[in-house]
Amino acid sequence: MNIGRAAEEANLPPKTIRYYEEIDLIRPSRAPNGYRDYSEADLHRLRFLQRARSLGFTIEECRLLLSLYDDHNRASSDVKAIALGKIGAIDRKITELAALRATLTRLVETCHGDDRPDCPIIDDLAGQGARVEP
């Protein structure tokens, strides 16, 4: 199966699939004309990658998950631990975004938003820096 078809099947752009090959996540065979030739097993891997990436796993996490996927003797707890870690990271990200949103909302609410140049948002940005470690 050519890369274009595999791309459709896996719901990934061809460029991305080539990139995954470049970083050794998948190794399709080649047809006599030099075209990549994807097997059903390859397609499974590609769909796996598409799904895992869309769930927010990094490439390196995908690599790890794939090795667990390949290892039919691994414990399910290994996989569960990775997923739990990811949920924790998502929670932290959501908390962070919620705080951002709250700050921006407060700023927006105090800005009259008309033709006058006076703007509390700009004033806030100009006023004080948030304390964040460099």
Added chain:
Amino acid sequence: MNIGRAAEEANLPPKTIRYYEEIDLIRPSRAPNGYRDYSEADLHRLRFLQRARSLGFTIEECRLLLSLYDDHNRASSDVKAIALGKIGAIDRKITELAALRATLTRLVETCHGDDRPDCPIIDDLAGQGARVEP
């Protein structure tokens, strides 16, 4: 004021400040010895950048905000529109992350997480691809 001191004042790493100069967000003068010399106005810009970046504005948005900051005749509604757009983007991101979290939580809950190789998480990843536009 040297870059190190400016970095402390603005709560930004010196490397980042040099980077901001490279992309024309700030143009400090130079001391006779070639060192960058930051004025109070420069510091304001740096603090502005630190704050805006920490609020999730992209560099290009910061560039726009700075131009509004510089333009004392701009309408506050211009600034408000940018902030509102950012809030919308944050909301979309949070929604997305919440969905991710829900999926992962469901997977984790169905995984027994013990020494057995059978794992619903892996099965799900291998099973079907989420429909996402390439």
Added chain:
DNA sequence: TATAGGGATTCCAGCAAATGGAAGGTCAAG
């Protein structure tokens, strides 16, 4: 005065995770 240290300077490389584009090879249809 020599030297040691702590800053400063430049430039080059690289991170994630693709994506865009150019130059060219292959294939099937009309």
Added chain:
DNA sequence: CTTGACCTTCCATTTGCTGGAATCCCTATA
């Protein structure tokens, strides 16, 4: 035989920095 849709490789770009090397500058102390 040509057109157009694929495919190939390679190189550059994106975002927002960060790390490191080589070199320079300034101050303080022995």
